Amino acid sequence: MAYNAQLGRVGIWAGALRTDDTARRPQVEEAAAELEELGYRALWIGGSPSPDMAYHLLAATSRATVGTSILSIWQHAAPEVAARHAQLTDEYGGRFLLGLGVSHAEAQTGHTLDHPLANRPYSAMRSYLDMLDNAPRPVPAEGRALAALGPKMLQLAAERSLGALPYLVTAAHTAEARDILGADPLLAPELKVILLRPGADRSAAYATARDYLSFYLGLANYRNSLLRLGFTESDFADGGSERLVDAVVAIGDAEAIRARVDEFFTAGADHVAVQVVTPGIGTDLPREEWRTLAEALPLEG
Secondary structure: OOOOOOOOOEEEHHHHHHHOOOHHHHHHHHHHHHHHHHOEEEEEOOOOOOOOHHHHHHHOOOOEEEEEEEEEEOOOOHHHHHHHHHHHHHHHHOOOOEEEEEOOOOHHHHHHHHHOOOOOOHHHHHHHHHHHOOOOOOOHHHHHHEEOHHHHHHHHHHHHHOEEEOOOOOOOHHHHHHHHHHHOOEEEOEEEEEEEEOOOOOHHHHHHHHHHHHHHHOOOOHHHHHHHHHOOOHHHHHHHHHHHHHHHHHEEEEHHHHHHHHHHHHOOOOOOEEEEOOOOOOOOHHHHHHHHHHOOOOOOO
16 A cells, blocks of 8 residues: 555535536636645545546646546446546646446436346446456556455556545445455545534534435445444434444544545545535535544645
């Protein structure tokens, strides 16, 4: 495992960085510029963003890597993605990292259901990578990473990309993923955090966490991943049991969150993509929390 200087040790993952709303874009770009100034070297856009959404963040920054986490292979055609990757690479010097994923069976609609590989996510990802490799300007392995959870997809990430971007995982999953990936590929798990101020209501934080987790716990691939880690079906009810919430969400002050991030590094992570969870997640840009965490977390090494 090697420190990845391009990404730094801790980056910010935020669905709110994803926007095609021209009225909201200046606010998002301003937040991205501040994140870079705070020392975050990687900005991860949630919600299956297009490369065009990465473009606006790249334009607003000068040093940070901007990654899609994740771009759904069902929603974006490989030839178009490869062409846009080439344009962004030429314009921004390799600061764009293409994060790819197979999304979720529950979210597949329309033409996706008619795809011959619709029910074969591993084969679908291999086919997509083949198309990226065979594009007029191929997307190099070091310019892409996979949102891998299970052993087969993790192995594919090791063989054909920079590495893995697991979402909704524990430190135990990170240790298992490192064993599968080997020493060299990137391992950059996402970690949800709720930053508590002195005197804050911890029960309200759990309610916020459960409200956010309830959507993900309805998706089979995340449930299966958590079942492999020793959780049971009873842990998925009502937004998650206390032990599940504690395992996938870091709740506490900045010192407590630093300790949880360190657990992921000890388990084998190269980089941790921190997602600040708030009641208004998806639209909130929690800049105060990002500032506090920038002072507490090991952004560089």
